[in-house]
Amino acid sequence: MSTSDAVQGWDREAMARRLAQDIPNGSYINLGIGIPELVAKFVPEGRTFIYHTENGLLGMGPSPEEDQEDPELINAGKRHVTANPGAAYFHHADSFAMIRGGHLDLSILGAMQISQAGDLANWSTGKPGAIPAVGGAMDLVAGVKKVFVLTQHTTKTGEPKLVESCTYPLTGQGVVDRIYTDLAVIEITPAGFQTIELAPGVPFEHVQGMTGAQLSPPPASPSE
Amino acid sequence: MSTSDAVQGWDREAMARRLAQDIPNGSYINLGIGIPELVAKFVPEGRTFIYHTENGLLGMGPSPEEDQEDPELINAGKRHVTANPGAAYFHHADSFAMIRGGHLDLSILGAMQISQAGDLANWSTGKPGAIPAVGGAMDLVAGVKKVFVLTQHTTKTGEPKLVESCTYPLTGQGVVDRIYTDLAVIEITPAGFQTIELAPGVPFEHVQGMTGAQLSPPPASPSE
Amino acid sequence: MINKRMPNAAKAVADIPDGASIMVGGFGEAGSPIELLHALIDQGAEDLTIISNNCGSGEVGLAALLKARRVTKVICSFPKTANSTVFPELYREGFTELELVPQGTLAERIRAGGAGVKAFYTPTAAGTPLAEGKESRDFDGRTYLLEHGLTADFALIKGVQADEHGNVTYNKTARNFAPVMAMAARTTIVQSARVSAPGGLDPEVVVTPGIFVDRVVEVPQPAHESELIAAGVSYP
Amino acid sequence: MINKRMPNAAKAVADIPDGASIMVGGFGEAGSPIELLHALIDQGAEDLTIISNNCGSGEVGLAALLKARRVTKVICSFPKTANSTVFPELYREGFTELELVPQGTLAERIRAGGAGVKAFYTPTAAGTPLAEGKESRDFDGRTYLLEHGLTADFALIKGVQADEHGNVTYNKTARNFAPVMAMAARTTIVQSARVSAPGGLDPEVVVTPGIFVDRVVEVPQPAHESELIAAGVSYP
Numbered sequence: 001m002s003t004s005d006a007v008q009g010w011d012r013e014a015m016a017r018r019l020a021q022d023i024p025n026g027s028y029i030n031l032g033i034g035i036p037e038l039v040a041k042f043v044p045e046g047r048t049f050i051y052h053t054e055n056g057l058l059g060m061g062p063s064p065e066e067d068q069e070d071p072e073l074i075n076a077g078k079r080h081v082t083a084n085p086g087a088a089y090f091h092h093a094d095s096f097a098m099i100r101g102g103h104l105d106l107s108i109l110g111a112m113q114i115s116q117a118g119d120l121a122n123w124s125t126g127k128p129g130a131i132p133a134v135g136g137a138m139d140l141v142a143g144v145k146k147v148f149v150l151t152q153h154t155t156k157t158g159e160p161k162l163v164e165s166c167t168y169p170l171t172g173q174g175v176v177d178r179i180y181t182d183l184a185v186i187e188i189t190p191a192g193f194q195t196i197e198l199a200p201g202v203p204f205e206h207v208q209g210m211t212g213a214q215l216s217p218p219p220a221s222p223s224e
Numbered sequence: 225m226s227t228s229d230a231v232q233g234w235d236r237e238a239m240a241r242r243l244a245q246d247i248p249n250g251s252y253i254n255l256g257i258g259i260p261e262l263v264a265k266f267v268p269e270g271r272t273f274i275y276h277t278e279n280g281l282l283g284m285g286p287s288p289e290e291d292q293e294d295p296e297l298i299n300a301g302k303r304h305v306t307a308n309p310g311a312a313y314f315h316h317a318d319s320f321a322m323i324r325g326g327h328l329d330l331s332i333l334g335a336m337q338i339s340q341a342g343d344l345a346n347w348s349t350g351k352p353g354a355i356p357a358v359g360g361a362m363d364l365v366a367g368v369k370k371v372f373v374l375t376q377h378t379t380k381t382g383e384p385k386l387v388e389s390c391t392y393p394l395t396g397q398g399v400v401d402r403i404y405t406d407l408a409v410i411e412i413t414p415a416g417f418q419t420i421e422l423a424p425g426v427p428f429e430h431v432q433g434m435t436g437a438q439l440s441p442p443p444a445s446p447s448e
Numbered sequence: 449m450i451n452k453r454m455p456n457a458a459k460a461v462a463d464i465p466d467g468a469s470i471m472v473g474g475f476g477e478a479g480s481p482i483e484l485l486h487a488l489i490d491q492g493a494e495d496l497t498i499i500s501n502n503c504g505s506g507e508v509g510l511a512a513l514l515k516a517r518r519v520t521k522v523i524c525s526f527p528k529t530a531n532s533t534v535f536p537e538l539y540r541e542g543f544t545e546l547e548l549v550p551q552g553t554l555a556e557r558i559r560a561g562g563a564g565v566k567a568f569y570t571p572t573a574a575g576t577p578l579a580e581g582k583e584s585r586d587f588d589g590r591t592y593l594l595e596h597g598l599t600a601d602f603a604l605i606k607g608v609q610a611d612e613h614g615n616v617t618y619n620k621t622a623r624n625f626a627p628v629m630a631m632a633a634r635t636t637i638v639q640s641a642r643v644s645a646p647g648g649l650d651p652e653v654v655v656t657p658g659i660f661v662d663r664v665v666e667v668p669q670p671a672h673e674s675e676l677i678a679a680g681v682s683y684p
Numbered sequence: 685m686i687n688k689r690m691p692n693a694a695k696a697v698a699d700i701p702d703g704a705s706i707m708v709g710g711f712g713e714a715g716s717p718i719e720l721l722h723a724l725i726d727q728g729a730e731d732l733t734i735i736s737n738n739c740g741s742g743e744v745g746l747a748a749l750l751k752a753r754r755v756t757k758v759i760c761s762f763p764k765t766a767n768s769t770v771f772p773e774l775y776r777e778g779f780t781e782l783e784l785v786p787q788g789t790l791a792e793r794i795r796a797g798g799a800g801v802k803a804f805y806t807p808t809a810a811g812t813p814l815a816e817g818k819e820s821r822d823f824d825g826r827t828y829l830l831e832h833g834l835t836a837d838f839a840l841i842k843g844v845q846a847d848e849h850g851n852v853t854y855n856k857t858a859r860n861f862a863p864v865m866a867m868a869a870r871t872t873i874v875q876s877a878r879v880s881a882p883g884g885l886d887p888e889v890v891v892t893p894g895i896f897v898d899r900v901v902e903v904p905q906p907a908h909e910s911e912l913i914a915a916g917v918s919y920p
Contacts, residue, residue, distance in 0.1 A: 085646040088649075393577045568803065
């Protein structure tokens with residue numbers, strides 16, 4: 001199975017922009033490392049999001065000017081950030097109380113695999129000899145109200161990431177609400193993967209072909 | 225059983241002064257309501273004690289001048305207090321983390337009954353119709369490193385407070401380390417009540433007579 | 449833009465329904481949100497469950513809410529205080545039920561509720577009458593009780609300086625239960641002596657981050673229980 | 685008089701014995717107590733258990749302590765970072781054992797250890813490989829894991845402003861694990877950029893109250909991991 005060159009779908013920025021449209025004003029959001037960080041660049045007109053970084057800051061702002069960096073003002077990806085007006089610092093137990101206690105509205109994460117039951121695998125390949133490292137991923141998916149996955153539809157080698165059941169070690173069971181890929185927006189429902197929207201010019205059959213489990217087609221009249 | 229008029233023992237202030245002598249420099253102390261509060265008046269020369277009040281202040285100072293009172297700076301007995309240099313305010317979960325986590329060196333409490341096994345009853349008579357109220361007493365005796373009871377040796381009607389086993393509802397089991405009364409200093413040992421010291425002019429037999437359980441006499445050569 | 453400011457206490461508590469569970473900050477009069485409580489009396493909700501360390505004094509604030517026969521259950525560590533006559537009468541009459549919880553267990557249950565910790569083992573109250581009916585377990589030769597996290601529909605708390613994002617600081621020992629109650633309630637309502645735009649509080653000194661707070665109402669000159677009682681006030 | 689000030693980092697860590705368990709503050713380089721860690725390398729203690737979110741970067745600070753083969757076990761949520769080569773080698777070699785704990789569970793276990801909470805139920809990691817060998821229990825139809833409080837012999841943490849009673853404040857996201865580690869260690873050692881007499885800190889803004897701190901050492905110009913690495917430093 002390999003990605004067809006003829007079908008382009010959304011690029012990384014378009015994926016992030018598409019996801020951002022589905023976030024209500026005033027949401028408290030934790031952005032995972034990588035593509036999820038791009039979401040902050042595409043806040044829709046008239047909305048304000050507040051970003052939580054689990055290492056102890058609510059109200060995270062953009063990267064600082066180069067000479068304004070503080071080595072002790074960083075995000076979960078250990079990159080320099082700033083604090084917006086209205087920000088607050090707190091310790092790790094309080095930070096994960098926000099996460100575990102269901103106070104955050106949305107967690108946006110990358111993924112290695114997502115099953116049709118909403119299981120997520122994104123922390124380990126399970127290969128012998130690999131250095132295990134989990135960070136806050138298991139806490140986020142267990143605690144945050146909604147979990148959106150933002151990821152390429154397939155791996156770099158063209159393997160499907162949306163599968164019947166995960167073969168990689170799980171981050172959480174039945175935790176994913178929606179998946180935003182380069183090809184489509186897909187909701188996890190009791191009946192499995194439900195296509196909500198296709199990227200422009202991407203046929204449903206193509207997405208199904210790139211998916212390792214049954215995919216329900218999008219509703220007849222798109223809600224857009 | 226009634227208190228003999230001929231035997232005086234220590235008065236309330238002398239009891240508090242006697243107890244204060246046994247507290248090491250630098251101790252973190254929670255003072256119960258009533259006689260225990262007097263201990264702060266008798267800090268031995270050269271020592272500093274830091275007072276914790278469970279409603280959220282470490283470094284509690286004495287009562288303020290009359291026109292300097294803040295209705296929101298109070299102690300656990302709801303009396304106006306002050307904050308010494310080096311003080312800190314914190315919330316109740318943190319305050320009881322100090323207590324339950326064993327960070328306080330000493331809790332000084334009043335008592336209704338103390339058993340020879342170190343059980344303490346000091347929160348309820350258990351009478352039907354009484355309004356139950358416990359406050360932080362059970363947390364203090366369960367968590368603080370040492371628990372000293374500071375109390376009259378008998379009730380106002382002459383009943384012994386030191387007993388074989390408590391008849392009132394317990395605050396904690398096996399929690400008391402020492403008892404300071406008007407008549408004696410008594411340690412709880414695996415063998416029961418051990419007299420450490422008698423108040424000046426108080427015969428051991430008198431103390432035994434006022435006690436509802438076997439009392440071991442003080443060591444032959446007093447350590448004083 | 450995010451602005452959690454409410455125009456007044458009445459609007460802030462307007463949607464509290466009959467049967468709601470409400471955490472009320474304060475230890476004695478320190479931190480008692482008198483104006484929110486009086487607005488709740490005016491509003492009329494009844495059959496309430498109140499989670500609070502005390503049951504108020506005199507006939508103002510929390511005691512006045514009880515006196516108005518709006519509270520059918522309290523979860524509390526110390527319901528009787530020097531000037532407390534309202535609760536004892538309602539309790540003896542059988543109108544208001546009491547769940548008595550040791551003070552530190554109450555604080556920790558509220559924090560657990562807010563932190564997504566379902567239950568925890570504590571040594572407090574093991575071997576006492578307050579352990580009756582509770583699951584216990586021995587670890588390393590000591591007995592611990594299983595206590596469950598506590599949440600509520602609403603929290604009413606009192607800050608000193610807040611901002612429109614809901615960040616809050618407190619005055620001295622008025623802090624007490626407020627930070628953990630703000631975490632544990634589905635809707636947290638704060639009255640604060642001052643409310644600024646975002647940026648008015650140093651992020652290093654915020655005690656309750658705004659994510660835990662839903663509504664903020666400015667009450668510049670809050671009443672103190674003891675002063676109302678001394679003035680002979682009986683609310684309403 | 686109470687004065688927890690120590691003359692220097694070497695004296696502050698002098699009594700840490702072989703086999704000690706040590707909580708080390710910091711998330712990435714933010715809050716990493718580099719000077720205390722370097723003093724511990726100089727001091728020579730070995731067979732240490734380190735409890736920390738990461739395992740350090742480059743060959744300075746915590747990574748240098750590992751590289752000196754002093755650490756036989758780490759309890760950690762994310763042992764590999766961009767510049768981390770030391771831990772992977774020791775782990776593959778079998779010299780350093782790893783107990784992997786989700787970040788929030790690690791923080792909560794440390795807080796529980798400090799707060800006298802013996803164990804607690806959390807939903808994090810239920811149904812994952814990190815639940816293996818752990819007790820689980822269903823509440824209201826959801827599965828929770830039983831996690832145990834974590835304590836240590838020592839904590840090494842980094843503050844920005846402290847006083848001689850041991851009250852501490854932190855710099856921005858350098859706060860991270862320090863306040864809970866200070867609670868959970870039997871001996872807590874703080875390096876702080878400034879140390880004042882009692883009264884130098886507003887009681888309202890103290891983050892770690894002095895009761896949790898045993899020793900304070902002033903380190904006015906603390907090094908940053910990234911700057912040492914950029915300068916090619918390999919400690920010692």
